[in-house]
Amino acid sequence: MEIPGTLDAHRLGDEPPSEADIDLYRVLSADISAGVAVVSTSLHHRDYAATVTAFLSVSYDPPTMLVSLYAGSRIGEAIATTGTWALSLLRSKHQGAADWLASPGAPVEGLLSQVPYRRGPATGSVILEGSIAYFELRTVAIHPAATHLLIVGEVLAMGGDAPAAEVPDPLIHFASAYHRLTP
Template identity: 60%
Template sequence: MEITGPLESQQFSPQEPGQADIDEYRRLSAEQAAGVGVVSTVWRKRDYAATVSAYLSVSYDPPTMLVSLYEGSRIAQAVAASGQWALTLLAAGQRRQANWLASPGAPIEGLLSQVPFRRGPATGCAVLDGGLAYFELATTAVHEEATHLLVIGQVVSMGSATVRQPAMSPLLHYAGDYRSIQPQ
């Protein structure tokens, strides 16, 4: 297959990208719409939760998922240490919760006091009310890659925290902002 038309290219050594390379990577990778979710865990009798957009289904048999977490974050440390976590897929109407849990200065104590949730039946991790779906996972592997931890988990419980309605749409992250799918 041949690609025609102008093709702009920026080359750099993957070992030593400069700040301009990093900024361009952020800009270009933001052109991919991604679902928004919340990862949560309980570690040392404390709740941890954070908004994520880097997660994926790894396998259907057995049901397995992966989430990418910034290695220096509280949520990454807690998820890696606890060995179990939950992922709630957010609906378009949950921007407020996504923003709150994405705030770098969010307090540890009372983090979930502004977010309606219930405890997952298998892990006890927070499952946000109103989400499109939730998954509870037992960690099977943690891989360090660049500035992130890739946490892989096998699903131990899943379901929907809400009754699906035709007008419901997922919360998406695109071009640095939250979006939703417009019904046609």
């Protein structure tokens, strides 16, 4: 697929996007660098977790965050039902967990059996051990957007889970692959 240069704009018409438009969007939007996190919740004594790169800080007062989740996903449905969730910001050492929790069709039973975690004090949601930071949230709004849900949450508890003696070394996603900031 040829990617248009800055002078060769690709315009979408009034019709729904074609498969070629969607493919081009995937290629171009993969070049948005983003931090990597795991979002989690617990519903009916079962843990749900997934790797995400579409999240952001919305406001400092009150502390509020947003995550974008596929509307038909188990994690999206679980968070919409429970109303509470956690977000763990990952370090490069979490790449294996990020890969595992991003795998489509990962089993619900035993999903976290190979991922070291602890429970958050406010929601009981999973927080990955050694994460750069974590946030526990209560959902205050859910906005459907195309194929996804934009879930806005007010922070109930937060903290850092990485040992102070270690360099944080965040896990970054860029060009459809994981990268590190530190060599």
